[in-house]
Amino acid sequence: MSELAVRELHKLRELAAASALFEEIWGSAPGASPMGTEQMRALSHAGNYVAGAFADGRLVGASVAFFAAPVGQALHSHVTGALSGHAAGPALKWHQRAWALSRGLSTITWTFDPLVRRNAHFNLAKLGARPVEYLTGFYGSLDDAINGGDDTDRALVAWDLSHPAEAPSAPPPVRVPADAVTALSVRDGLPVLGTVDSPTLLVDVPPDIEALRRSDPGAAKAWRLALRQVLGGLLAEGARVTGFHNRTSYVVTRRPAQPKPM
Structure with a gap:
């Protein structure tokens, strides 16, 4: 694996390369990159985060983020894309954190499609976002190669930067109590609803939703609606996602029922 260099992008030619890279990764139509050169130019000039990851001088990943509410406290990471085989995605997130x-x-x-297992594992198990x-x-x-015209439901995650962390360390594995029950499971590729009557729940997602969108759009739609x-x-209802277990399941803790006033 080539050594990576991650740095901010300011020059137009670099921003154009980042836009083209996003277009390649998302499989967008020509000229329909998820983030255009002009947008990145404006964000970068205004002091927001626009960065690229380079392997042997070649751009292999890029990320764009902007300041968000609460003012002075938060950054919203709008888009991050990376070619496989370089570990550019994790490198960009740790650079963004610093x-x-x-x-x-x-x-x-940032937001991500909660049906995509690998992203859920990376965001929750590797980074500790929730x-x-x-x-x-x-x-x-969005009718690109990744979204395939599916509804664009997203999970908004928050990454608390107050806890000391050093790349590439990861949070400890989430603890799943013995009495946890499965609220959504996979059977023959389809979602099966379970019960939510437990303090701790497991919510499964399909192994490869992107492939399923191509091979069986009906099943992919069923998963979207079920999740x-x-x-x-x-x-x-106020439940908390505490982690992603075994690369397959969200671990969700429900709030205890509040007693009704007499």
């Missing part, structure tokens, strides 16, 4: 800390920020937020909100149809319809109902419903 950048945010150097500016006195305490939190980085979903705080389920956003239904957040970006509308929206289960994970979205739990977050809406």
